Every structure is written in C-alpha cells, then in structure tokens.
Amino acid sequence: MVKELKRKYRLDMLGLVETKRQLVTRFDVVKIWGNGCVGWEYVESVGASGGLLLMWDDGFFKMRNCYKSERWLCVEGVLPENNINCTFFLVYGAHTRGEKLAVWEELSYMAGLCPGTCCFFGDFNEIGQVEERGQSCSRIDRALVSLEWLEAFPETRLRGGPRGLSDHCPIIVEEKRLRDGARPFRSLDSWFTHEGFLRLAKEEWKGLGEIPFTDKLRALMAPLGRWHREIFGDMDKKILRFEEEIQKIDDMVGNGNYDGTVEARRKPLVTCCEKWYVRDMDKNTRHFHNLASARRRNNMIDSLLINGRMIRNQARIKLAIREFYKDLYHQERSPEVGFRDGLVERISEEDSIALEMLPSPEEVK
Structure with a gap:
C-alpha cells in the first residue's frame, strides 16, 4: 500500500497506525520510504497491538521537538521552503469511552502547548454524527487542521486513497503549492523477481552512453514502463477493475445505501484481488498478516445492545454472549410423574385382569 501511494503521489510526510512493532530501526524506515533522506519518530506497540510511525522528507520538514504518548505522536518544527512553524499529530484513538476522553484531553493540552499551524491525522476511532457509522464501516480515519x-x-x-483489502483507506492531505518538482524514479519489487528485468535494465543502461546519472534514470523510465505494461499489464488492469468496484461498494455503504447483497458482492471481489496479489505481486508475508488482522477486526464484536443499552466493555460483552447461548441451548428437566403423585388414577383389579386376558376368537375376527 505504501509503494502504491508513493507511486501515485508525492509524499512529504507519511504516518502509519497500528505498526505492531516494538522496535523500529533506520533500516525499516529506509525500506518503507525508499531512500535515506528521511526523518522519523515512532511509538512502540504494546505487545502485538498499537504502534505509531511518522516519517517525513528531510527537505520538507525540520523537527525541533517531539512529544509522545501511547495513543499519539507529535512532532513540532519548521517547513524550510516557506519558513512556517508547523506541528503534526499522528493519532490512534482509543476504543473505550473513558480512554477516548483521556486522549482528547491530552491532545487539547498539547494543542495549547503548540499553538499555530497544526495538523492532526490518523485513526481517531470517533464519528462526528450517527449517520457516519455504516453497517460494515465507519468514517473514523480523519485529518483535522x-x-x-x-x-x-x-x-x-x-x-481518500485506495482501500484495497484493508478495512481502512489512506487519507491524503494535499496542498497544491507543495506539489511542484520533478517526478522521482520508482521501481516495483515484482520487477526484480522477473528473469527478464535485469537483462533489460543492463542493455538499456549500456545503450545510454556517457550521460549524467539522473538523465540515465529519466531515460530508463520509458523502456521500463513499456516492459511493465507488456509483462504485467493485464494483471494491473484486472486488479484495478476489482479495486474500483470495491471502492464503489465502500462508497455506497459509507453513504448509507446498504442491503444484504452489498457485502455478498464485496467478498468475491476481495477474494479475486487476494488471488492476483498472491500469484503475481510481491511475495510479502506482511500481506498475509494484514489479511489475518483484517479478518480478526471484522469478526470482533466491539459493542452490543443489551436490554436496550449499548455496551462496549469486552468482559461484559463476553459474559452476555455466553449467558445468551447458555439459556438458548440448555436442556430443560422433565418432570417425573408417578402413580403416587395423584396425577394418574389406579385402575380396578377387574380392569387389570381384563387387560391381561387373551383376546377371544370373536374379538380377533
């Protein structure tokens, strides 16, 4: 997803939420960003949950101070291009109401310490209006300025960027005046796994002769683009069609147009995308972990209406579900009825003898 965004947009700053990493190294950051001209700060995860990572282009932002909490990361500094003091907050909101209030109080306090030009972005786990909560997604990813x-x-x-297979979509804050400049050279990991890539690159590089290095890279983009369309063109088109259809369905749900067939339409599209990603795109184990995490989040019950009251406490939700199914499937005890309970009359001795007698030929006939 990060490579897809960097290919489509010029990224000056990038924030990642739920990294699930207790330690982030420069090697990790350079691998994600694509080059070494990057500054970063991070908040470690608690076990396998949470974690924040904020990265930026060294030429775009110069950090002076950094403040951290378990649920947010704040960097304060200056934009050298126009000498504007800026503060950026990357936020991963809490899930329970009490913790949410605590996070908002901390952010309000920090906004007072860093007055002026501020941008808050991330997954706030909050909605502004009830209409923003759909049956399969909610508008909880936001940017506030x-x-x-x-x-x-x-x-x-x-x-909003392409959602793909995730249950979140990237949010992109753009400023037109900051989007000038030459288009950078990009490459895909899938190129390096194809046997014809290195041969093509060597032949094209030798044919360019003695020209400056940057000019060679610029000239190399055209033949590599043609090669990519020839080798991967059909795959790209199929994935693009699937992703566009998934995006249309997500937009319908976000606008409140939801019925029982919408999710049924989305599932086979996601399955097709998974198949193409695994078959032809980068063999990345993180992709499978993201799919598993997405399934766990989709299957998680974060709130339950119990006796007309909305409950979000996980312990109470588990107890309510267990008691519901216990009452639904428990076996009722059948009453034991005996002759001495007075519910059945004792028959007479004459009737008893009559019941034990063999039937006569007339009765059989």
Whole structure:
C-alpha cells in the first residue's frame, strides 16, 4: 500500500497506525520510504497491538521537538521552503469511552502547548454524527487542521486513497503549492523477481552512453514502463477493475445505501484481488498478516445492545454472549410423574385382569 501511494503521489510526510512493532530501526524506515533522506519518530506497540510511525522528507520538514504518548505522536518544527512553524499529530484513538476522553484531553493540552499551524491525522476511532457509522464501516480515519493552517495553506484538500483489502483507506492531505518538482524514479519489487528485468535494465543502461546519472534514470523510465505494461499489464488492469468496484461498494455503504447483497458482492471481489496479489505481486508475508488482522477486526464484536443499552466493555460483552447461548441451548428437566403423585388414577383389579386376558376368537375376527 505504501509503494502504491508513493507511486501515485508525492509524499512529504507519511504516518502509519497500528505498526505492531516494538522496535523500529533506520533500516525499516529506509525500506518503507525508499531512500535515506528521511526523518522519523515512532511509538512502540504494546505487545502485538498499537504502534505509531511518522516519517517525513528531510527537505520538507525540520523537527525541533517531539512529544509522545501511547495513543499519539507529535512532532513540532519548521517547513524550510516557506519558513512556517508547523506541528503534526499522528493519532490512534482509543476504543473505550473513558480512554477516548483521556486522549482528547491530552491532545487539547498539547494543542495549547503548540499553538499555530497544526495538523492532526490518523485513526481517531470517533464519528462526528450517527449517520457516519455504516453497517460494515465507519468514517473514523480523519485529518483535522487549525484555522492557522488554513490561513497558511488555503489550497488544502483531503482525499481518500485506495482501500484495497484493508478495512481502512489512506487519507491524503494535499496542498497544491507543495506539489511542484520533478517526478522521482520508482521501481516495483515484482520487477526484480522477473528473469527478464535485469537483462533489460543492463542493455538499456549500456545503450545510454556517457550521460549524467539522473538523465540515465529519466531515460530508463520509458523502456521500463513499456516492459511493465507488456509483462504485467493485464494483471494491473484486472486488479484495478476489482479495486474500483470495491471502492464503489465502500462508497455506497459509507453513504448509507446498504442491503444484504452489498457485502455478498464485496467478498468475491476481495477474494479475486487476494488471488492476483498472491500469484503475481510481491511475495510479502506482511500481506498475509494484514489479511489475518483484517479478518480478526471484522469478526470482533466491539459493542452490543443489551436490554436496550449499548455496551462496549469486552468482559461484559463476553459474559452476555455466553449467558445468551447458555439459556438458548440448555436442556430443560422433565418432570417425573408417578402413580403416587395423584396425577394418574389406579385402575380396578377387574380392569387389570381384563387387560391381561387373551383376546377371544370373536374379538380377533
């Protein structure tokens, strides 16, 4: 997903939520960012949950101070291009109401310490209105900016990136004045696993002769682009069609247009995407971990309506579910009825003898 965003957009700053990493090294950051001209800060995960990672281009932002909490990461500094003081907050909201209030109080306090141009972004686990909560997704990924930010960057726009197989979609904050410059050279990991890539690259590189290195890279983009379309073109088109259809379904759910067939339409599309990703794209074990995590999140019951009251405490939810099925499937004890209970009358001795007598030929006939 990160490589897809970097290929489509010029990323000056990138925040990742739920990294599930207790330690992030420079090697990890350079591998994600693509080059060594990167600054970063991170908040370690608690076991296998949580974790924040914020990265930025060294030429775009110069950090002066950094503040951290379990649920947010704040970097304060300056944008050298226009000498504007900026503060960025990467947020991963809590799940319970009490913890959410604590996070909002901390962010409010930090906003007071870092007044001026501020941008908050991440997964807030909050909705502004009830209508924003659909039956399969909610608008909990947000970017919030201060009035000072809008005064400094009036062309700011917010858009959603491709959701793909995740239950979240990337949020992209754009400012038109910050998007000038040459297009950087990009490559895909899947190229290096194809036997014809290195041969093509060597032949094209030798044919360019003695020209500056950057000019060689620029000239190499055209033949590599043609080669990619020839080798991977059909796969790209199929994946693109699947992802576009998934995005349309997600938009329908987000707008409240939901019925029983919507999720049934989405599941086979996701299955097809998984098949193509695994067959032809990078063999990345993290992809499978993300799929497993997504399934766990989709199957998780984070709230339950019990006797007309919405409950979000996990212990109470588990207890309520266990008691419900215990009452539903328990075996009722049948009453034992005996002759002495007075419910059945004792027959007479004459009737008893009559019942034991063999039937006469007339009765049989």
